[in-house]
Amino acid sequence: MKILVTGAAGLVGSHVARRLAREHEVQALKHGELDITDRAAVRRCLLHEKPALIFNCAVLQVDDSEQQPAQAQAVNVAGPGFLAETASEVGAEIVHFSTQYAFDGEPVGRLPYTIHNEPRPVNNYGRTKVAGEAAVLAACARSYIVRTSWVYGSGKNSFLCTVHNDLKAGKRVRAIDDIWSSTTSVDDLIERVMTIRATGRYGIYHVVNGGICSYYGFALEAGRSLGLTRGQIDPLIEIIHERDMKRLAARPRYTPLRCLLSERLGLPPMRDWRAALAEYVGTG
Numbered sequence: 226m227k228i229l230v231t232g233a234a235g236l237v238g239s240h241v242a243r244r245l246a247r248e249h250e251v252q253a254l255k256h257g258e259l260d261i262t263d264r265a266a267v268r269r270c271l272l273h274e275k276p277a278l279i280f281n282c283a284v285l286q287v288d289d290s291e292q293q294p295a296q297a298q299a300v301n302v303a304g305p306g307f308l309a310e311t312a313s314e315v316g317a318e319i320v321h322f323s324t325q326y327a328f329d330g331e332p333v334g335r336l337p338y339t340i341h342n343e344p345r346p347v348n349n350y351g352r353t354k355v356a357g358e359a360a361v362l363a364a365c366a367r368s369y370i371v372r373t374s375w376v377y378g379s380g381k382n383s384f385l386c387t388v389h390n391d392l393k394a395g396k397r398v399r400a401i402d403d404i405w406s407s408t409t410s411v412d413d414l415i416e417r418v419m420t421i422r423a424t425g426r427y428g429i430y431h432v433v434n435g436g437i438c439s440y441y442g443f444a445l446e447a448g449r450s451l452g453l454t455r456g457q458i459d460p461l462i463e464i465i466h467e468r469d470m471k472r473l474a475a476r477p478r479y480t481p482l483r484c485l486l487s488e489r490l491g492l493p494p495m496r497d498w499r500a501a502l503a504e505y506v507g508t509g
């Protein structure tokens with residue numbers, strides 16, 4: 226199958242491109258190669274390539290979306306719409322990633338969010354991502370919207386991606402203990418998305434590993450997976466609080482996800498986050 230990946234230098238995009246190239250003809254386009262906010266360029270590219278499946282992995286991140294609202298609208302809403310409308314024209318399916326930031330994260334301790342929960346974003350990233358979902362759904366009937374959360378994998382310099390290496394090297398890390406969510410191994414995310422895609426059941430999915438943790442809980446578990454004791458881990462982790470962080474964009478506090486459509490399709494639950502993290506820590 227011919228698959229086109231946008232935002233292919235990012236965390237999800239680079240892994241999607243690498244993983245799917247084992248079995249498919251993949252065209253991985255970085256930002257410099259296809260700017261999804263350029264409608265004419267999107268049309269030219271898709272009409273020429275005629276992919277069977279598009280993965281939109283391009284995004285403007287959380288604080289940037291707060292600071293640059295026009296760019297957030299362009300990358301997170303208009304661009305996905307251009308991809309979806311042209312997908313429709315060339316008969317392609319589209320996988321568009323979205324986020325747990327669709328939700329407000331209150332109250333702490335609530336049941337995991339399902340597709341029946343009304344989105345209520347607390348920042349501009351979340352608002353534009355929710356609008357982007359709607360733009361894709363409106364423009365292409367053959368679309369999969371995949372909301373995911375706290376994704377980690379090799380190659381990105383983010384807390385979730387690198388905390389195990391810092392602990393292994395004996396470096397001190399700072400970990401937030403007052404926001405919680407589902408976490409997602411990028412490998413598990415891709416496998417599940419391809420399983421979903423094989424069902425041909427279009428719609429909105431929540432794809433995450435099982436269970437809930439805070440960044441602090443994630444760091445502790447990464448340390449345990451490395452074989453470190455609490456006596457070794459505790460001096461390496463400085464606990465900090467989201468409420469003390471001076472961030473541009475507010476973060477929702479408690480956003481675990483649950484996938485009703487996967488359950489309806491009879492797909493097995495995604496493995497627990499600790500098992501996925503242990504495998505990741507073991508491989509790098």
Ligand SMILES: NC(=O)c1ccc[n+]([C@@H]2O[C@H](COP(=O)([O-])OP(=O)(O)OC[C@H]3O[C@@H](n4cnc5c(N)ncnc54)[C@H](OP(=O)(O)O)[C@@H]3O)[C@@H](O)[C@H]2O)c1
Pocket residue numbers: 231232233234235236237238255256257259260261262281282283284285286300304321322323324325354372373374375376377381
């Ligand atoms: N990572 C997570 O924890 C997480 C959680 C929930 C949902 N998601 C979703 O997963 C998807 C992928 O996220 P990610 O973590 O892989 O993001 P990422 O690592 O920040 O990668 C995003 C990529 O998009 C590119 N990009 C930005 N503007 C673009 C444009 N106009 N045209 C084409 N490419 C553009 C960026 O390139 P430049 O840097 O060169 O601009 C970057 O390579 C997003 O939809 C995101 O909402 C991610």
